[in-house]
Amino acid sequence: MEIATVVLQILNIFLEPITRQLGYLFKCQEKVEELRNKNERLKVRILDLEANIEAAERSGKAATSEAQQWFNRARELEREADEVVERYNENKCCFGGLCPNCTSNYKSGRRATTKLSQITTHINLTNTVNWSMDRPPPVGREMPTASITGQSTFDKNVNTILECLSNDELGVIGINGMGGVGKTTVMLEINNRLSQNREFKRVIWITVSKDVNITRIQKEIMTKLGMNVEDEYMIAERLFFALKEQRFLLILDDLWEKLDLNAIGVPRPNPQNKCKIIITTRSLMVCNRMETDLKIKVDVLIEEEAWILFREKARNVVSLPSIEPIARKVLKECGGLPLAIIVVGCAMRDKDNVHVWENALRALREATMEIKGMEREVFVPLKYSYDQLQDENIRQCFLYCSLFPEDYEIEKNNLAGRWMCEGLLGRVDSVEDARNKGHGLIEKLIDSCMIEQVPGWDSYVKLHDVIRDVAIRIGSTREGGGFIVEAGLGLKEALRVEEWGEAQRISLMRNEIERLPNRPVCLVLTTLILRENINLNNIPEGFFECLEALKVLDLYGTGINSLPQSLSNLKDLRYLSLYDCENLVDIPHVGQLQQLQVLDLCNTKIKRLPEGMGELANLKLLNLRKTRDLKSIKHGVISRLSCLEELNTMSSGYVDWKTIGREEISTEEACWEEFEELESLSSLRISIYGNGPFFNKKQWDRKIFDKIEALEVVGCQVLTSLEQLPPMKRLDELFIKNCSQLDFVGLDVVPSLKRLECLRLLDLRVVRRIWKGDGDRHLLNLRYFTIEGCDALKNVLLANVVQCLPCLEKMKIRWCSGLEEIISGGQVGQNITLPKLKELKLYDLVKLRSICEIAITWPSLVRIFVRGCPELKRLPLGLREAEMLRLIEGEKEWWAGLEWEDDRTNSTLLPLFVRTSVAKWEWLQLH
Numbered sequence: 001m002e003i004a005t006v007v008l009q010i011l012n013i014f015l016e017p018i019t020r021q022l023g024y025l026f027k028c029q030e031k032v033e034e035l036r037n038k039n040e041r042l043k044v045r046i047l048d049l050e051a052n053i054e055a056a057e058r059s060g061k062a063a064t065s066e067a068q069q070w071f072n073r074a075r076e077l078e079r080e081a082d083e084v085v086e087r088y089n090e091n092k093c094c095f096g097g098l099c100p101n102c103t104s105n106y107k108s109g110r111r112a113t114t115k116l117s118q119i120t121t122h123i124n125l126t127n128t129v130n131w132s133m134d135r136p137p138p139v140g141r142e143m144p145t146a147s148i149t150g151q152s153t154f155d156k157n158v159n160t161i162l163e164c165l166s167n168d169e170l171g172v173i174g175i176n177g178m179g180g181v182g183k184t185t186v187m188l189e190i191n192n193r194l195s196q197n198r199e200f201k202r203v204i205w206i207t208v209s210k211d212v213n214i215t216r217i218q219k220e221i222m223t224k225l226g227m228n229v230e231d232e233y234m235i236a237e238r239l240f241f242a243l244k245e246q247r248f249l250l251i252l253d254d255l256w257e258k259l260d261l262n263a264i265g266v267p268r269p270n271p272q273n274k275c276k277i278i279i280t281t282r283s284l285m286v287c288n289r290m291e292t293d294l295k296i297k298v299d300v301l302i303e304e305e306a307w308i309l310f311r312e313k314a315r316n317v318v319s320l321p322s323i324e325p326i327a328r329k330v331l332k333e334c335g336g337l338p339l340a341i342i343v344v345g346c347a348m349r350d351k352d353n354v355h356v357w358e359n360a361l362r363a364l365r366e367a368t369m370e371i372k373g374m375e376r377e378v379f380v381p382l383k384y385s386y387d388q389l390q391d392e393n394i395r396q397c398f399l400y401c402s403l404f405p406e407d408y409e410i411e412k413n414n415l416a417g418r419w420m421c422e423g424l425l426g427r428v429d430s431v432e433d434a435r436n437k438g439h440g441l442i443e444k445l446i447d448s449c450m451i452e453q454v455p456g457w458d459s460y461v462k463l464h465d466v467i468r469d470v471a472i473r474i475g476s477t478r479e480g481g482g483f484i485v486e487a488g489l490g491l492k493e494a495l496r497v498e499e500w501g502e503a504q505r506i507s508l509m510r511n512e513i514e515r516l517p518n519r520p521v522c523l524v525l526t527t528l529i530l531r532e533n534i535n536l537n538n539i540p541e542g543f544f545e546c547l548e549a550l551k552v553l554d555l556y557g558t559g560i561n562s563l564p565q566s567l568s569n570l571k572d573l574r575y576l577s578l579y580d581c582e583n584l585v586d587i588p589h590v591g592q593l594q595q596l597q598v599l600d601l602c603n604t605k606i607k608r609l610p611e612g613m614g615e616l617a618n619l620k621l622l623n624l625r626k627t628r629d630l631k632s633i634k635h636g637v638i639s640r641l642s643c644l645e646e647l648n649t650m651s652s653g654y655v656d657w658k659t660i661g662r663e664e665i666s667t668e669e670a671c672w673e674e675f676e677e678l679e680s681l682s683s684l685r686i687s688i689y690g691n692g693p694f695f696n697k698k699q700w701d702r703k704i705f706d707k708i709e710a711l712e713v714v715g716c717q718v719l720t721s722l723e724q725l726p727p728m729k730r731l732d733e734l735f736i737k738n739c740s741q742l743d744f745v746g747l748d749v750v751p752s753l754k755r756l757e758c759l760r761l762l763d764l765r766v767v768r769r770i771w772k773g774d775g776d777r778h779l780l781n782l783r784y785f786t787i788e789g790c791d792a793l794k795n796v797l798l799a800n801v802v803q804c805l806p807c808l809e810k811m812k813i814r815w816c817s818g819l820e821e822i823i824s825g826g827q828v829g830q831n832i833t834l835p836k837l838k839e840l841k842l843y844d845l846v847k848l849r850s851i852c853e854i855a856i857t858w859p860s861l862v863r864i865f866v867r868g869c870p871e872l873k874r875l876p877l878g879l880r881e882a883e884m885l886r887l888i889e890g891e892k893e894w895w896a897g898l899e900w901e902d903d904r905t906n907s908t909l910l911p912l913f914v915r916t917s918v919a920k921w922e923w924l925q926l927h
Contacts, residue, residue: 014816019426024229028453031112032085038119039081045123046074049131055133062424067131070122077119078842080401084111100915109204139203141224142192151305155299157186162193165249165276170294171269174287175280177298177429178449179382179465180339183280184253186298190278191251194288201246205252210384212705218264221250236519239265248275250924254386255281258289280384284447285825298462300336302512307331309338312344312388317352317651322664333364335465343373367469385450397424397441398450401463402471402527403507405488409460412442416619417598421552421574422526431620431645456838456862475505488530508533509554521546526752531577538562544569556600568592579603579623591615605629614640621646625685628653630670639674647678648685650712650735657688675704684711685733691718694726706730714738728752732781737762741793747779748801757781757807763789771801773825778804783836793819799826801852809836814843823852833857844868858882866890867916873899879909884925 049071053063088548114805164170177183187205194203204224206217218239219229223240244267252259259267261277269275279290279526287295301309310331311318318327330348334340348360348371363370369379389395397419401609404410416438419425425441428434442461445451450467454460463471475483482504491511500506500522507529514535519542526549530536537559544550544566561583570811571853574594580586584604590596591612596619603626614637624630625642631654636645657672675681684707688694695718705726710733713719723746732755736742745765747753756779761767767790782805793816797805802823813819823841826832831854838860842848861882866872867890875898879885888895892915900906 006335008041012396028112035112035116035119036085037083037460038123039078039085042074042081042119042123045126046071049126053398055132061132061637064130064133065401066129069587070129070361071101071303072124074624077115081115081119084115086112086418097816102628112814139195139198139200141205142195147442149448151301151308153299153305154182154186154189155302155919157182157194157296160187160296161186161190161278164296165190165194165199168271168274171271171275172277172279172292173293174290174295175278175298176282176287176295176449178300178337178467179282179385180337180378180466181298181300181449182338183298187251187253187278187280187722191376192616194249196806200249200409202243202248203251204248205251205253207582207613208256208259209254210256210388212257212259214260214263217259221264221266230450236263236265240267243267243275244273247273250275250277252277252279255279255286256283256292257283257286261565265835276435280447283388286451287446288531293724301338301341302336306334306341306741307337310334310341310345313342314348315350317348317350320352322354323352323357326354327362328907330357330361332476333361333465333469337464337466340374340378340466343377344371347372347374364469367472369469369473373453378466379470379473382467383474386470387476389448389450393424393426394444396422396440398445399471399475399483400424400527401451401461402468402475403446403483403487403505403509404463404526405510406465406468408488408510409457409462410452412461415442418527418552418575421597424553430680430682451616464622476629482524483507484489497521516540518542518544524549526550527552527554529554529559533558535559537583539564542566549574551595553577556580562586565589574598574618576648578602580604585629590920594618597621599623602626608632609634609637613637618643620644623648624652625650626652630654635668635670638670639677641678645680646683646685647681648710650685650710652687657686657694670700672704675707676702681707683707683709683730687712687735688716689714691716695719709733711735717741720744722750722753725750725752730755732756735760735762736764738765743768744772746772748772748804753779755781758784761787761790762786765789765791768792768794770796770865771798773798773800780804781807783807783809785810786814787816788812788814789816790819791817795819795821795824797821797823799832799852802832802856805834808834808837810838810839810841812839812841812843813845814841816845818847819845820847821850821853822848823856824856826852826854828854831855831857834860834861836859836860839863841865842869842872844865845872846870848872850874859884861885863887864889865916866894870893875905875909877927885909885912887914888912891916 007009008877009212016335037510045178053067056261058062084372097146106286116791117812130159133349148175151893158777161173161175164173175183175187191203191205194200202225207221209219215235218235222229222235227242227441232576243265250266263305266277267273269277279287279292281287284295300306311329314327317323327348330344331341336343344360344364348357351357360371369375386395386398389398398517400419400422401410406785413435415434416425416430419441420428420431420434420440425434425437428437433803446453446461449463451463454462465882472483472485475485482502484499484503484506486495487507488510491513494508494513494516495506497517497520500517502524503522504523504524505527507527508521509529510532512535513530514532514537516530516539519532523546525547526548529552531554539560541564548569548571550570550573553570553573555577560581562585563590567588567590569747571592572595574595575598576593576596577598578587579602583602587610589611593616596616598621599616599619600621600623602623606627607629609630619641620643624639628651632762633654638644654670657670678756684704686708688711695716706729708728709730711725712726712735714737717738718724718741719736721744722736729752730750732758734753736745737760742764745761747759748771757785759779759782761770770793787793796813797818815820823832832852833856837858842865843867849870851872856876858879860881861879862884863886866888872894888909890913895913
């Protein structure tokens with residue numbers, strides 16, 4: 001019995017696997033059918049569970065990773081089971097279906113059994129899987145945007161910001177620019193891109209806007225982090241700890257004032273946490289107060305990009321031959337500002353009537369805001385920038401800029417002088433103080449993106465076209481003070497008398513006005529600008545009788561030859577500009593103008609100073625520059641101007657300044673001693689003709705030399721070196737002309753030239769050297785350098801001197817018949833640089849063969865002009881790398897004859913070449 005049991009056990013050990021293996025074959029059909037049924041059950045289970053997941057997602061849940069793994073394996077098993085069934089059906093018989101395929105059926109049965117077990121186990125797992133969870137907050141939230149991708153300016157801004165986000169040293173980045181320029185659009189693109197990847201764990205967008213509410217900002221951040229906003233206990237601390245544990249990007253859009261990040265609970269970005277904060281603002285001051293590590297300015301679109309955007313909004317109607325010329329003029333009025341382009345483009349969409357386009361152009365030029373959407377979408381947002389200016393004075397200073405024509409470049413010092421005389425600068429102690437205050441206000445307006453710095457001209461600003469329209473609109477209201485601005489419109493006639501009314505400031509500049517009304521009544525008018533009306537030859541006798549409040553009168557560049565007697569009615573007049581009135585010979589008695597502070601007579605034809613000049617007790621600035629017909633200044637007139645601070649007599653006809661005690665002195669003419677009596681005088685700009693007492697060392701102890709800021713020396717036959725000039729601590733402008741004995745200039749050995757900004761050397765026929773070469777007096781402030789008619793010169797600069805001219809911006813060389821090289825000296829392999837040189841002009845240099853033989857870099861060079869230089873065959877090394885270079889102008893024959901170091905240089909510079917026209921060259925010769 002025991003033996004039988006053992007035998008049975010042994011048989012079972014062998015029979016069980018045999019039976020199982022035989023079962024794969026003989027129960028194949030049964031197992032495959034069972035697998036098919038189980039697989040159908042799996043498919044149904046998948047559908048049910050997917051429906052459950054979708055329902056959970058609709059309620060704010062998210063599928064777990066565990067659930068995703070179950071679904072992935074389930075679909076894999078489903079596919080494999082289908083393959084087993086399909087293979088069984090294909091191979092279950094052989095010999096044309098006459099008998100079963102035992103080998104194939106065995107394999108199918110075995111596979112079906114295995115898959116059946118796996119599917120059963122996987123279905124049973126559904127009871128243990130955690131299917132859904134609370135959804136984690138996303139990295140960021142994508143937002144709709146009117147993107148202008150594909151345009152180089154937009155793409156460049158986006159790419160620049162993305163590069164900055166990869167720099168661990170840049171934590172806080174400021175994006176600034178005028179309203180409507182596209183700062184928010186750029187940042188929306190950044191937000192949407194970074195919300196799609198995992199570079200930052202959190203991308204948080206907060207629109208701050210005008211009224212800063214710390215609690216609102218905190219709750220918005222908490223919401224985007226998935227925190228409980230109902231619990232207001234220790235919000236800042238909770239936010240701080242939540243943010244410091246993750247790499248975040250915080251975008252603060254439309255910031256108008258400093259935001260206290262500590263009070264909110266935002267950790268300061270640093271290289272360790274690699275967090276970033278980006279702010280967008282119209283104010284550079286806000287960037288500074290937020291302590292940004294980098295400021296990026298978003299500029300307006302370039303012309304071609306603006307046209308693409310405009311055409312997209314207005315559609316193909318703008319390409320019609322009858323419409324396109326006007327459409328481009330309409331676009332120009334938008335000044336490349338995307339906001340204005342979009343609004344105007346949409347308003348003109350599909351309009352093919354030429355008259356409608358002409359009317360739109362008129363409306364834009366007159367700043368009437370008639371075009372649909374301009375008032376609400378352009379004027380209102382931009383006016384808010386005006387409202388945010390800190391006080392009424394700076395707002396009035398801004399509006400004052402709108403008195404100038406479109407695209408007009410306004411000289412900063414001139415603007416400050418007008419503001420001073422209008423009383424917009426408050427109490428000022430001097431003209432220099434007024435300039436300092438004026439420049440401070442100008443910087444604030446630039447920082448607020450209300451006015452623009454003119455590129456390449458530090459001394460000038462201008463208004464963007466659309467901003468100017470907004471300013472004119474505000475200024476024309478009672479709130480703005482009642483401006484009438486009809487500047488640069490080509491008007492033939494001035495305003496009718498009844499139109500002057502209650503206007504406080506009127507600008508009719510740069511028109512074609514020939515006549516003025518006889519007796520306009522405008523009792524509150526403080527500024528009247530009639531400049532650049534060249535056809536205006538006469539001012540009616542009674543014109544000034546009812547303009548008693550006038551403070552600023554600008555007649556610059558008019559054709560008048562005299563002023564009426566009614567000028568004396570302007571008892572509150574502080575600023576009178578007769579600059580460039582080239583026909584003006586007669587000015588009436590000015591003794592009644594007791595408040596006059598600025599009198600500009602530059603380039604007039606007056607032969608003597610007006611009667612009553614000595615009575616102008618408040619006169620601070622007197623400009624007599626280029627009054628070449630002025631031959632007499634009565635003794636005692638200058639010395640009676642007790643408040644005079646600045647006097648300019650450069651290139652005046654009155655040049656023979658004597659000293660008392662010399663036998664040729666006339667007691668009827670002004671003399672040097674009168675300057676000594678002007679205790680307020682701080683700036684003297686003067687011309688000296690001939691030898692005179694100026695070069696007498698016995699006179700050098702006079703205090704007046706310390707006040708000379710500009711000096712022109714003409715026809716001095718005793719001057720052999722600039723070392724003979726008296727010491728002048730404030731000298732910033734120096735002209736030396738026609739001094740026949742001057743053979744060595746010695747710019748680097750004269751101590752009084754260290755402040756020099758402008759230098760002109762003219763008709764110095766025997767000068768052979770400008771620099772000693774080893775001198776220690778460097779012209780570190782020199783910006784403008786002109787040399788003309790110096791025939792004995794072989795070179796202009798030395799290589800070792802170039803390094804001592806860090807501020808040189810413009811250099812002009814003309815009519816130097818012996819000049820062979822601009823920069824000489826240096827060693828092979830040496831590299832020199834002119835870091836700020838923007839413009840180089842080379843005219844009529846018949847022997848010039850080289851600009852520079854050694855390598856030189858020009859990081860700021862924008863323009864090169866060459867004419868009449870037939871021997872100049874090569875452009876300097878390094879010019880190809882001048883990234884700012886935009887123009888090379890010269891003769892076609894000269895360009896064709898140039899020799900190149902390689903083809904790449906030629907191909908790089910060729911697109912920049914422009915041929916100088918004969919007409920332009922004749923004009924240059926004349927001027």
